[in-house]
Amino acid sequence: MNEPVAPAATLVIFGAMGDLTSRLLVPALVNLTRDGLIGDTLAIIGIDRDLASDEALRAKLDRFHDDPGEPSWTRVRARCTYLHGDFTDPATFARLAEHLPDAAANVCFYLATTPTFFGGIIDALAGVGLLAQAGGFRRIVVEKPFGHDLASAQALNARILKVADECQIYRIDHFLGKETVRNIMVTRFGNAVFESLWNNSHIDHVQITAAESLGVERRGKFYDATGALRDMVPNHLFQLLAMIGMEPPNSFEAAAMRAEKAKLIDAVRAPTPAQATTDAVRGRYRAGQAQGQDLPDFLAEDAVDPASRTETFVAMKLMVDSWRWAGVPFYLRTGKALSARDTEVVIVFKPVPLALFRDTDVTHLAPNRLVIQVQPDEAISLDFIAKKPGPMVDTTPVSMVFSYADTFRPGHTTGYEALLYDVMIGDQSLFQRADEIEGAWRAVQPFLDAWAQSREPPEDYVAGTCGPSGAEALIARDGRQWHALG
């Protein structure tokens, strides 16, 4: 591969002492350095409110590298500097301006902070002139969650777009950095065999699942204020939905890709108030054991309000009003404390007529399924029916499997490598445009409104199971069932 080395730039990380920086961003920079995709011309300035020094930041980051003497890490380490400052204090931004090389330098500002700071930081950067592109680029990476409902997402977009151009904004969704998610495009559009079946003539329904076996861990406060829907659906699950459902773009260029994704998201039907109460189920975990780990009740988790009505699981049915998808339901589900970690997309094809088998013992044939396993065991499998060996006509479902690990033996990545590299080279194709984000919130807002008015708490499920029974009922109502987790 001949990818160019990213241009010389300064990466300013707001939230330098946070988990995201140490666990994901800096290790991704090290991997990119090892692969020769970023060079020693990348300077890193970490900003945070802790009283710390360059060396204190580097020592903290050392802990996240198995071998602190590893050459790529040593190279990145030497270029990490620390700037102490409050994100709400104008003096922080004046000092930052002094630290940056000159007005023509390339600078990327990464907001790895809690969302309450996003708007203020961007306004303050603009206030000291740091977003003006005078020769070099000035880019802003905004983490999730982007808004907590439609109105707040619209307000945040409006606030940012007042001081920066859309081409400067990189709204991150880390699912788009996952190899298996990026491969959806290639699988769909690089193979005639799949794309020719990819429509409502052949597909019965689609299931999109992001199941986690862990509970809320140390994020009780954030999660209690957020819940499963806001945390996962309008961002990660809608991005998967868009990749699966979009029309073929004219190229892999950002403008073409994002236009098609936005079009698909716009075609997702927002439920009526009545549908919003019947087409989604929310759950909340009770104490149990998931993957060998004891979990408490969600309500007993650290920093969770004991009277909380926040959901830790959601399942919903969505329809997409396009020619390709008319009549094909998309079932989405996500939750914490489930029986397995399992992120997957399952395309379930329509059944075949059974006429051929009428004089045999075969009374039912499992439908063909294409399972795109996003994680943890990255794979694509195609389930089909084969004849069991023997004199009688008897059938059994079998599977053809492509496993990433067996085929490519990929090295360990954090999932942020492609995203950071793309920010540096100015490729926005893996980032969400304002209308994608707002379109997704528009489609889920009726569910949030219905829950806000409801007196019912979320339905309980025991940790380590596959969620509340209402989720089974939601899909069973249509004569279908969820693909088993794990």
Ligand code: BG6
């Ligand atoms: C984050 C959510 O965006 O995605 C977390 O805030 C969730 O709650 C995580 O655990 C899942 O990401 P991944 O890559 O581990 O599947």
